[in-house]
Amino acid sequence: MELGFLILSIVKIVAILAYLYGLFWAMGHQNKIVKVAGIVIAFALIQLALTVKFGETQILNDFDRGLVFQACTMTMVALGLNLIYGFNGQFSLAQWGFYGIGAYTAADITYRWNVRDARGLLVAGIGVILGGLMILAVSRLVRRYKGMPVLSQFTLYLISCVLAGAIAVYIGNAINPALVPLFGTPDAPGILASPAVLQVVFLLAVLIAGAFAAEVSFLFGLPVLTLGSDYFGIATLGFAIVVQTLMVNTDTILPFPEMKGGRGMIGIPKLTTWFWAFLFLIIIIVVMRNLIYSSTGRAIMSVREDETAAKAMGIDVAFYKLFAFVVGSLFAGIGGGVYAHYIGFLSPGTFDFLVGFNPLIIVVFGGLGSMTGTIAASFGWIFFLEGLLRVLLSQLGTEAPTWRYVLYPIALLLLMLLRPQGLLGNVEWGFLKRPVAALQAKAAGR
Amino acid sequence: MIATANTTPIPAQAPEPVLEIHGLTKVFGGLRAVSNFDLTVRRGALDGLIGPNGAGKTTVFNMISGLYTPTSGDIYFYGENLVGMEPHEITQLGIGRTFQNIRLFPNLTVLTNVLVAYHPHAGYGLLDGLVRSRRFDVKEREMIERARDFLAIFGLERYQDELAKNLPYGEQRRVEIARALASEPKLLLLDEPAAGMNPAEIGRLMEYIHFIRDRFNLTILLIEHQMRLVMNICEQITVMDFGEVIARGTPAEVQNDVRVIEAYLGRGAAARQGVSM
Numbered sequence: 001m002e003l004g005f006l007i008l009s010i011v012k013i014v015a016i017l018a019y020l021y022g023l024f025w026a027m028g029h030q031n032k033i034v035k036v037a038g039i040v041i042a043f044a045l046i047q048l049a050l051t052v053k054f055g056e057t058q059i060l061n062d063f064d065r066g067l068v069f070q071a072c073t074m075t076m077v078a079l080g081l082n083l084i085y086g087f088n089g090q091f092s093l094a095q096w097g098f099y100g101i102g103a104y105t106a107a108d109i110t111y112r113w114n115v116r117d118a119r120g121l122l123v124a125g126i127g128v129i130l131g132g133l134m135i136l137a138v139s140r141l142v143r144r145y146k147g148m149p150v151l152s153q154f155t156l157y158l159i160s161c162v163l164a165g166a167i168a169v170y171i172g173n174a175i176n177p178a179l180v181p182l183f184g185t186p187d188a189p190g191i192l193a194s195p196a197v198l199q200v201v202f203l204l205a206v207l208i209a210g211a212f213a214a215e216v217s218f219l220f221g222l223p224v225l226t227l228g229s230d231y232f233g234i235a236t237l238g239f240a241i242v243v244q245t246l247m248v249n250t251d252t253i254l255p256f257p258e259m260k261g262g263r264g265m266i267g268i269p270k271l272t273t274w275f276w277a278f279l280f281l282i283i284i285i286v287v288m289r290n291l292i293y294s295s296t297g298r299a300i301m302s303v304r305e306d307e308t309a310a311k312a313m314g315i316d317v318a319f320y321k322l323f324a325f326v327v328g329s330l331f332a333g334i335g336g337g338v339y340a341h342y343i344g345f346l347s348p349g350t351f352d353f354l355v356g357f358n359p360l361i362i363v364v365f366g367g368l369g370s371m372t373g374t375i376a377a378s379f380g381w382i383f384f385l386e387g388l389l390r391v392l393l394s395q396l397g398t399e400a401p402t403w404r405y406v407l408y409p410i411a412l413l414l415l416m417l418l419r420p421q422g423l424l425g426n427v428e429w430g431f432l433k434r435p436v437a438a439l440q441a442k443a444a445g446r
Numbered sequence: 447m448i449a450t451a452n453t454t455p456i457p458a459q460a461p462e463p464v465l466e467i468h469g470l471t472k473v474f475g476g477l478r479a480v481s482n483f484d485l486t487v488r489r490g491a492l493d494g495l496i497g498p499n500g501a502g503k504t505t506v507f508n509m510i511s512g513l514y515t516p517t518s519g520d521i522y523f524y525g526e527n528l529v530g531m532e533p534h535e536i537t538q539l540g541i542g543r544t545f546q547n548i549r550l551f552p553n554l555t556v557l558t559n560v561l562v563a564y565h566p567h568a569g570y571g572l573l574d575g576l577v578r579s580r581r582f583d584v585k586e587r588e589m590i591e592r593a594r595d596f597l598a599i600f601g602l603e604r605y606q607d608e609l610a611k612n613l614p615y616g617e618q619r620r621v622e623i624a625r626a627l628a629s630e631p632k633l634l635l636l637d638e639p640a641a642g643m644n645p646a647e648i649g650r651l652m653e654y655i656h657f658i659r660d661r662f663n664l665t666i667l668l669i670e671h672q673m674r675l676v677m678n679i680c681e682q683i684t685v686m687d688f689g690e691v692i693a694r695g696t697p698a699e700v701q702n703d704v705r706v707i708e709a710y711l712g713r714g715a716a717a718r719q720g721v722s723m
Contacts, residue, residue, distance in 0.1 A: 147530050287576060294575030294582070295561070295568035295589070298554075302562040305551035312511055312545075314537035314566040314629050369553075 028430035073339040075378040080331030086368035088324035089304030094236035096356025097243035098329040102336025106209035116183040127168030134160035206337035213333025240353040247348035264347035272342035367422025461489035470519035494680035502689040542631030552611035563628035636668035
């Protein structure tokens with residue numbers, strides 16, 4: 001049994017890497033038909049593997065299904081971190097905190113919706129939109145008064161965002177009673193209780209979660225990103241701890257009894273299907289790749305290479321640091337939203353800052369500044385650590401799975417000694433390659 | 447002002463000043479790194495700023511390019527006061543610079559190094575990049591072609607896909623100057639361009655500096671230790687010591703100035719050379 005399982009697990013890891021390679025090859029193809037077909041086939045393959053049964057056995061059983069979703073969300077979080085750390089050079093430990101913020105925000109929206117309370121969606125949605133508008137308005141104002149100290153700017157942004165939140169709560173509470181009748185009763189469900197509406201609410205919830213995480217990261221990053229790299233790392237660690245502490249106390253010091261503090265939030269509707277996970281994953285990968293291979297991406301990378309030189313080249317270093325941080329957190333927030341609705345249960349323990357080193361390890365493992373590396377490492381890591389090792393070790397004894405936290409740091413140490421640039425270094429696959437070759441071909445064919 | 451210290455008559459219609467610095471002072475704690483510094487650089491000039499180590503030359507450059515905020519004083523660039531502006535705003539106004547210790551983007555290719563300098567004039571926004579609009583395609587291709595042609599001017603096209611850190615030292619210098627020029631400056635500040643170069647390389651650098659000035663219609667201000675370079679190519683020289691200007695003039699005048707000799711070689715040497723006050 002052990003040997004069979006071992007071989008099967010390795011086959012699975014190889015298969016998933018081949019799958020990713022094929023997907024990126026198709027996405028990077030010149031022909032649009034191949035592109036679309038590749039994405040559809042990639043979606044269908046996993047969808048079939050998750051549903052079709054050959055007698056008793058399924059290609060991806062329920063355990064593997066969990067791993068697939070976990071790998072998808074981990075990819076989103078780790079890609080965001082790679083943007084912040086790998087491409088922009090800001091060592092951040094806060095990524096896990098933004099992941100948690102996204103998870104709790106999205107979960108709260110759909111949870112409340114399911115208990116016929118539209119306030120979650122209303123308040124969070126209005127708050128995020130108003131907050132975003134406020135930030136834009138204040139940034140206009142700040143630009144007019146040159147040389148304003150960062151802390152004064154931060155205070156202005158904070159006040160306006162708190163104001164936006166207060167307005168959102170007020171409006172949400174005012175509109176909610178009008179919407180409640182539309183939910184109907186449990187016996188006669190109203191229009192808002194229909195499954196289709198719930199799917200839309202889920203989509204909105206994930207997007208709002210991402211936007212909310214992004215806005216929080218903006219407020220946090222604005223003053224903190226002025227710190228030098230090491231100090232920034234410490235500050236972000238502090239942030240991750242604050243977020244986790246707040247999660248433990250959601251029902252005491254925060255007014256969210258449904259989150260149940262340290263006992264964990266239960267009853268989140270399990271709405272994440274493979275379709276949604278795949279959709280968000282592909283969107284994030286495409287956005288990330290297009291961002292990196294544009295002038296903005298080059299500006300982001302120049303900040304990592306040499307801040308002073310970037311300034312002398314006309315790059316607004318402070319802006320691009322903040323920009324990369326906010327976009328990275330946006331990805332983490334979306335990942336959190338997807339995760340919450342796949343697992344259906346959120347516990348503050350999941351968002352402990354120690355666990356938060358996982359995306360960091362994945363990013364370093366796959367290669368800093370390599371998108372392929374991050375994606376492959378996320379999938380490989382989840383399938384290896386959570387899939388193979390856990391099951392294999394559990395054969396040895398009930399406490400044995402803990403050994404994986406001894407084995408994989410050793411693996412990491414060996415990797416750092418033997419291949420410090422990460423497993424894949426600078427290698428990018430298909431779609432994720434620098435598209436200069438394509439531009440050259442076009443220019444030559446002109 | 448140069449005119450007062452200058453013995454050669456200024457032509458009737460002197461070009462307009464590009465850079466005017468008045469009473470520039472920078473204090474670090476108790477140290478006056480730069481004290482009451484004045485300078486005027488006219489359009490098309492190739493001027494030098496020299497002085498012993500620690501004289502405050504690089505501090506002046508850092509204040510012009512906005513990396514340091516002056517304690518007091520004004521810096522006018524085509525009549526606009528630069529004090530209080532962010533470094534990237536100053537670059538976008540048209541002041542390019544290189545650094546004493548080369549500051550390329552080491553892990554980016556030579557082509558990308560130049561493309562970064564084009565970023566403020568990219569011609570497409572973030573959204574164009576994200577959705578890969580037609581505008582992005584056109585502008586990006588234009589930018590890359592422009593960067594290639596640009597590197598070809600300097601004979602650097604064969605390095606375009608190399609990582610900047612893998613280039614030989616002299617070539618890195620040339621790439622750094624090329625990158626500074628890609629940001630389309632009107633005034634170029636060169637901080638010790640000949641540092642670490644051998645005589646043959648310095649000879650080529652001098653030709654190179656003349657070439658870029660004529661080709662790009664530039665005004666150049668350079669800091670240098672290599673006397674051969676300064677004396678050969680600079681038209682006007684300002685000498686600094688301990689944060690203060692001690693002499694100005696043409697290379698010949700500066701070379702014979704007793705305070706300059708003292709600053710470089712010491713009081714005794716100045717006496718032995720037979721230069722008396």
